[in-house]
Amino acid sequence: MARNVKHVLIGREEIAGMVRSVGARINADYAGREVMLVCVLKGACVFLSDLMRVLDVPVAIDFMSVSSYGSGTSTTGTVRILRDLDADIAGKHVIVVEDIVDTGLTLRYLKEMLSTRRPASIAVCAAFDKPARRKVHVEVEYVGMTIPDEFIVGYGLDFGGKYRNLPDVCVLSDDDGQGGTK
Ligand code: IMP
């Protein structure tokens, strides 16, 4: 069944305000330190590029790509690393930048796995959070916005690889299951 954009859930101005406020918290918390932003591809690329430009602490960036969804339409719980970091994060203050926390499986795995590499500290910054769908507990230090249990696209988030370029966060019509690619 085809899905189309039904309505805007979060407009671009509201998103920009969210980025400024989460950035201000990070600036305050990390004053005097350097941060390594780890962007979880592909969904977080838009958030990363906005977030890094509101930070006034010294920033380095790196990218990783994981897959938490199987071939079906729901989370399997299996997280695979498709692309690992270039950088050694030992001794670094790492902030994992994610698009959205849904079941929590991806972030819980990533946080545990990256912690074994001995960073000085590790925190998570997610643009959006859907707490209603959480399956496992994971500490998310910075949440941009909490949203209701709806499948959203835009601002980096996709359905079937599409809609990442929409500047607003939108809800799709024809709810025939959730799925997406990173
Ligand atoms: P989790 O492991 O279930 O928390 O999965 C998080 C990942 O699922 C996110 O990084 C997204 O790639 C994807 N995802 C979860 N909810 C949505 C949504 O509403 N729209 C688009 N992608 C989503």
Ligand code: MG
């Ligand atoms: Mg993602």
